Amino acid sequence: MQEDPRLASLYLQGHEAALQAFRMALASGRMPHAWLIAGPPGIGKATFAFRVARLILGGEDADSPAGRRISAATHADLLVVSRSFDEKRQRFRGEIVADEVRPINAFLRRTAAEGGWRVVIVDGAEWLNRSAANALLKILEEPPPQAVLLLTSSAPGRLLPTIRSRCRKLDLAPLDTHSLQSVIVRQVPDVSPDDMTRMLESAQGAPGRALALLADQGGKMADLAQEAVAGVSVSRSYQIAEAVLRKDDGFNLFFSLLSDFLQNRARQSARQGLNQSNALAQAWEAIMRLQGETERFNLDKQESLLQAMTIASKA
Incomplete structure (x- = not known):
């Protein structure tokens, strides 16, 4: 895309x-x-x-x-x-x-x-x-x-x-909203207002991330990442991993969304004065490191996804 x-x-x-x-x-x-x-x-x-x-x-x-x-x-x-x-x-x-x-x-x-x-x-x-x-x-x-x-x-x-x-x-700094919209409209001229809104909320000023989010029609990948953070059974974690790997670039998008949810929860925890923020920050670092090592050393992506979901749910 x-x-x-x-x-x-x-x-x-x-x-x-x-x-x-x-x-x-x-x-x-x-x-x-x-x-x-x-x-x-x-x-x-x-x-x-x-x-x-x-x-x-x-x-x-x-x-x-x-x-x-x-x-x-x-x-x-x-x-x-x-x-x-x-x-x-x-x-x-x-x-x-x-x-x-x-x-x-x-x-x-x-x-x-x-x-x-x-x-x-x-x-x-x-x-x-x-x-x-x-x-x-x-x-x-x-x-x-x-x-x-x-x-x-x-x-x-x-x-x-x-x-x-x-x-x-x-x-390079993230794009402002107007510039990001211009990139998306040029490449995906028929993007719906709802998808544009969803994309702008999560793209963090990155066109490549925005296009990956648009490819995730209906935000299904985001729903899977949010479910994983909440904690899932072993059998369900395998189902999620299989669904992620069926999508083009699903692996990177899932890790990105997973890290976003952890970051947001860490910020909320810090604002509320809870001591959970350190554990969430450590989980975020572990997941980002796992993603990089998986790509760099050609590790098994399914195993990395399962490990990432375990880290996120424990945090």
Whole structure:
């Protein structure tokens, strides 16, 4: 349901201050060779990175030669590295490996095809394994001229400190309500007023999260997450896990909703002066860590869902 970020970058909403920072750096002639674009999942980091690539490569106009090549993924001066898709398991692999990073060296050593800049996007840099991270670090230590590396990350703390120190960090803020509505209406023009209201209440300013919520027709996934927090039997927990895994991206959406309910209960508990807030906060941290480890190490998603429901209900 989500739009290809190459195309979505033509219609970027929000993030004006962050984009202006790039424009100023480019105009000054002192462009940092590496940027770390950080923000929560679904906030539009990849879309933003492609918009910056368009800016640097002269492709902001969709109908310009450079603009068309970026949209078609054929621009010779733009290289994208990200987690590859496992066709057999029908899911993204749990890490970015060194063999996927090494082509950056060859790409940056050659002369720019169009005589200007070369741009590398590493989307989801937190998924770099140790060997891949070290290979990228060597590139960052001796960057060639007229080259920019754009690293996106939902968890910059997972990156090597030496990688973070060689990048200019840019945090993307959640979209305001108007910008988020504009993104949704463009991609889902027939969205109902009720679904729009439901989405705006839970999307937290993140377009990717908003689209996942809209795909959860009638809020069924939210109902399952709320039921799990209240506590369910073992047999019911298996039923919930099976229902979650039948949905596209249901795993991540369920974890996100589960963490939302725990956060809300923790805030309510703190306001009421109850000592339950610490236990809820610890449960939230455990669930978020479980989600990340499941994705990173290709753990069994059903087992992780069952474990998450146990943690939430005990809290």
